[in-house]
Amino acid sequence: MSAYTISIVSIIGINVILAVSLNMISGFCGQISLGHGAFFGAGAYAAALAMVATASVPLALLAGVVAGSVLGILVGFASLRVRSDFLAVSTIGVNFLFVGFVRKQSWLGGEMGISGIPPTGFGASGNMIMILLLACATVVFSLYVSRSWMGFAFRAVGEDEQAAATLGIGAGAYKLAAFGIGTALAGLAGALYAFFTQFITVDAFDFILSVMLMAMVVIGGIGSTWGVVAAAVGLTLLPEAIRFVNDYRLLVFGGMLVLVIRLAPGGLAALVHNLFARTRKA
Amino acid sequence: MLIRNRRLSALAAGSLSSLAGLVVLATFAASPARADVKIGFQAPLTGPAATDGKSAQIAAGMAVEDINAAGGVLGQKVQLVTYDDQAKSDQAIFTANKLIGEDGVKLVVNGSYSASGRAAAPVFQKAGVVMIAAYGVHPDITRAGDYMFRLVHLGPPQGAATALYIGKTLGLKKISTITMDNDYGQATMDGFIEAAPKYGVEVVNKYSYSLKDRQFGSIVASVKRDNPDGVYATGYFFTGGPLVAQLRAAGITVPIIGSQAFDSEKFIEIAGPAAEGTYIIDSFDRDRKDEALQKFFTEFKQRAGYAPEGVAAITYSAVRLMADGIKRANSAEPDKVRDALAATKDFPLLEGNMNGFNSLHEMIMPIQVNEIKGGKFTPAGSITDLNAFAPPEK
Amino acid sequence: MYYIDLAVTGVSFGCMYAMMSVGLTLVYGLLRILHVAHAAVFALGAYVVVLVANATGSIALGFLAAVIVTPLFGIAIYRLLYEPLLRYRPDVPMIASVGLLVLMQDAFRIMFGEQGVTFRQNALSFTTFDFHGVTISAVQIALIVTAAVVFAGLHLFTTRTRTGLGWRATVSRPKIAASFGVDPVKVRYLNFAIGSALAAVAGGLVALLNNLVDPSIGFVVSYKALAIIVLGGLGSVRGTLVASLVLGLVEAYGTIFIGAWLDRDAIAFLALIVLLMIRPQGFTGARTA
């Protein structure tokens, strides 16, 4: 495998973890978060600091997961207090605050970011395998969650909190759980990203990234794990495969987001489903 | 929330996507081999840094055409392999691996910001690929190893040279500083603040702004209150233009000294009459009687529709230097090109002649200063005390 | 004097925020949609002003063109994007709206270049007045005066004219207004038209102030405007005006006093999150969905 293939597969793996984890929050549990980049970033920074300090991969992974989920649970608590349309704006705010704060902190490297993150020692292909294994585990976990009673309760909370309460389902605990799990996974992705690039700057975690991730979830079909995985893989490869897409990346992503919502709100998953339904009828 | 998945459809979507992925990967694997000498090129063609990326891309293309028109190198044509890195670290690693693995490139010019250069440098170093960073100013780039070269003054030395110029040449004592919040702006300002006391320059107050800011009302009001002898600002022309205009509009008449990336005709266009009397440190002398420079100017304007800025000139020079290295090494083997580049002496860049590289492969060269007079860049001397802004050694 | 200088900066920026945010808050009041793409309208306004001004040599013509073009664009966004999505949760059109903004921003880059466009002749940008040591630029005065005139006009329109009354009634009590024969569809068009024109004027004035229109001109403003309308208690015009002015002032002082540890652009969101923790229903927060 060439170094290029290794790096693209690594990025795909990281994007899959990010998109699937966002899907748990926004797809399964219906809590629209437009600040996923902040949790990803928190994980990356924590892992980078841990790696620089201890050079221990497990510790760095743990640091990433903890940082992502701590920030996520804080935001989750906020989500308990505010209406859903406030939540979308608040999460955008969290992303801007994260970037605006880290930018000015010299202990986080400020504008310079954190460099000289020690290598994991697995080599590029070892890193890729680790990323792929964790991405697969994330997908399997997501599939399991959607089949479990937790996924069932998430759907109820996402659709109607009050109705869920009348079935004995406390929306608050589930929303916190969704944020906690989703952002822990984003933090994990952040740690993997820090291993992959070996240096990080805050610009990599900006709001546009959060929009891209939301685009993956929506285009894949909100709530559908496989659809979201497909979209994450497809949208990462698309600019690589098609020159035009590469030059007009934002135009294409923005356009797809608009068109998918406008014409096929169920995303890829629903399109494929309809296709099957039609051929079966025919 | 919209339409829920069904298992079947989801599986189908998944397999479809992996199929698409395989096809895409397969097309990458089959890239044809060419006899030309390939030079890899990374630049931010999209995203917030696209302004500079575009100029760098045009300039690099011109350099390759000029080299080929003059017979190429080693009897072969030079071919530029360009990728967009969005000035982002992950994309830089991505495209670096692509250049190495898919295109078999051994020589690279990085025409991008520090974030890209820093991420790409270790990848190239490990693969034994020579890289010249055209204008990435972060120290980490050359520290990645001996295959790395830099064709621009590091941020901190630029800042130190600025302190020298302000203190000795302009003779100003009290300075307010305005820092742009990115690695380039911050590093350059750090160098200035460290060196300032040596030349009797006192920093009255420090302010900072973000790359996205075009409105500086609060900073302007504060500078007005500081009542300094001069203002030193780091930034790009698209932030510097509005900044200078607003400083002048508030009745601040003291000299304004801008950092290298102010260097663009667009700066004068934006700031209009307010641009008058602004000094730009490490700017290039456009009037120099140099055929190559004048030709570059006319041609670039024709292609881009605007005049070239420092970024364009430096990227052009970087590609030319790489070709020169190949000629002197009489080989396109990276090890030999590396040694030839390290031995560079008095190479003519568009900005003037560079002395050479130091042990860390940092460029050694005097710093030019321009003042804007009558709406034009006018030479205002050069800073030749190389020891005052010596870059770090190995 | 220094603090007054800062205040002038803050107020003029507050006025810009107000003109930008009122359109957003009205759309929210009417449709419960967070109209993020409003920033694309703002940027479009800025581009139209600078391009027409450069082509004709008249800045006034530029503004005239902008207030003709952008309302049509705003109405088109409603007709083609939001109207078909009204039956979904409000998050759905909002995400589409984010997509539209990202798309438009890249389209501006492709059409008008990364370098941005400057005014050929823009005496206004470089004209300043000095009142006993307080400096105020012509564009700042224009911002403040325009905002004052526009909002006074808007107030008269919504309290004195039939159409205006119907509009206001629809925003606050849609069902009752409809039962009194106000056509809700017409009101929505009117709403997008007026909101878009206001954003375009704000965009044009910012273009003059910067003497530069680049593709990112609307980006930060767009999300700040979201924070503002939440701070102002979603859907409340008065709240939005107050929040705009307060944010303008807080930013003007904050840049200097807290700029060392927080980016200016993050101040709005810090305020937002603090406020939501204390008062989850927003500043005024009388109305709930």
Added chain:
Amino acid sequence: MSAVLELDDVAIRFGGVQAVGGVTRTVDAGDFVGLIGPNGAGKTTLIRIIAGLLRPDRGKVMLGGSDVTGESTSARVRAGLALTHQIVRPFREMTVLDNVILAAGIGYTSGPLRALLHVSRRREAERAMEILGSVGLTGTERRLAGELPLGQLKRLELARALAVDPKIVLLDEPLAGLNHAEASRQVETIMEVHRRGITVVLVEHNLEEVMRVCRRLIVLNNGVVIGDGDPWEVMANPAVQEAYVGSGMMAHAEA
């Protein structure tokens, strides 16, 4: 007989209006209570307080002997309370069967961790089918709840309430919007629920049906209880008649 639901001096004000002014009542296990009163009497407010959707200004709510005043709705449901909403709130994007299965799985959904550790729905699906049968929704299991007509949705609400295996159900106008045939079908089902030993509190405008099925009638007016006891005796009470005649409710009820 033990008390299932106790209210102790429950009161709430909205602005200047005393919506509920000090209600103290006990509902015993096996009771079938009708809660009536003219419009604005505070019935729905009282129900919302019992359900935990509103917090009272003062007073206590006890379920099965334990104080739940500070508890959330979901906690009360888990303590044995079930309720149906005046305006139906099914999960429209789930199937009818899933709606009921989710309710039947209350043992698993008490907390996220517990929910995460359980996957099988077989037992709950069987129970849900049985309950759907008992409310007469057999045949609709696979349809999306959002596609059902109102009459069936009202029954679905009842089915979900039964599926959480409650000790007491609060039914907020379960007959509203139903035609005559649907209404009497619904009443039958409610009586069947009561026969299974579940305590029922019924809020209804349809006085005729309330009088027919309830064993005990509580009448609210202006937020206070003005009558409580055997339905016919209560209705004979002049104060109750006064309140109803004053509001024109009697005429409405007889119409």
